[in-house]
Amino acid sequence: MAAPLTEAAIQQVRQLVVDGELVSGQRLPPEAELAESLGMSRSTVREAVRALVTLRVLDVKRGDGTYVTSLRPELLLAGIGAAADLLQNEFTLELVQVRRILEPAATAMAARQITDAELSDLEACLHQMSVASSHEELVEYDEQFHHIVATAAGNATLASMLTGVSSRTTRGRAWRGVIETSATARTMAQHAEILAALRARDPKLAEAAALMHVSTTEAWFRTVLGAAGR
Secondary structure (H helix, E strand, C coil): CCCHHHHHHHHHHHHHHHCCCCCCCCECCCHHHHHHHHCCCHHHHHHHHHHHHHCCCEEEECCCEEEECCCCHHHHCCHHHHHHHHCCHHHHHHHHHHHHHHHHHHHHHHHHHCCHHHHHHHHHHHHHHHCCCCHHHHHHHHHHHHHHHHHHCCCHHHHHHHHHHHHCCHHHHHHHHHHCCCHHHHHHHHHHHHHHHHHCCCHHHHHHHHHHHHHHHHHHHHHHHHHHHC
8 A cells, every 4th residue: 555645646637637738648847847736845745646557548658758648448447357366255246246247238238349350369268269279278269259359339438347357267267167078168159149130130139148147157157166165
């Protein structure tokens, strides 16, 4: 946790961004000038800037200065995945439940506006999944499939959140393929159903297909975590 003075400086700089006094791509004033305007010491401001660089709010360009980043959702929300990776095992199921809420909605949105090129990319992912030489490779193309769908939804914030909450469950999905002999065939079939619904441009069918897919994953995690608890 940041020291109180550093935390206060962080909040002040963040407020400047929120109020529009600092905008995307803008260079920050020199350290001494910024410290004076915030009523803080230079060392405190320096620590605050370092923290905001870590949060992807600011970017230091050596020899040039410190700038406000693009503030794009995929940049600012990248920390969700890192935070999810640090959660204890008992929260894994909660992450899957969050995915169950978000992914069907994203898939329904994608059905309304997905492009032919994105449909072709999904077809390619499905093929690569079918010829994967390992469970890890299958999961890699599984993730790519869902990333394409989330991106096709046209909502960068939603796509970034989905990527973050899904990252923690990747290893479990790979183990599912090892432990459960029918898992691979079921996964392939469910992805094919999602693709068919997207190709039909049917939001309700796409939402239902995605819900069924994530619910199956959730049920498996619930069973495994329950057995581990016992």
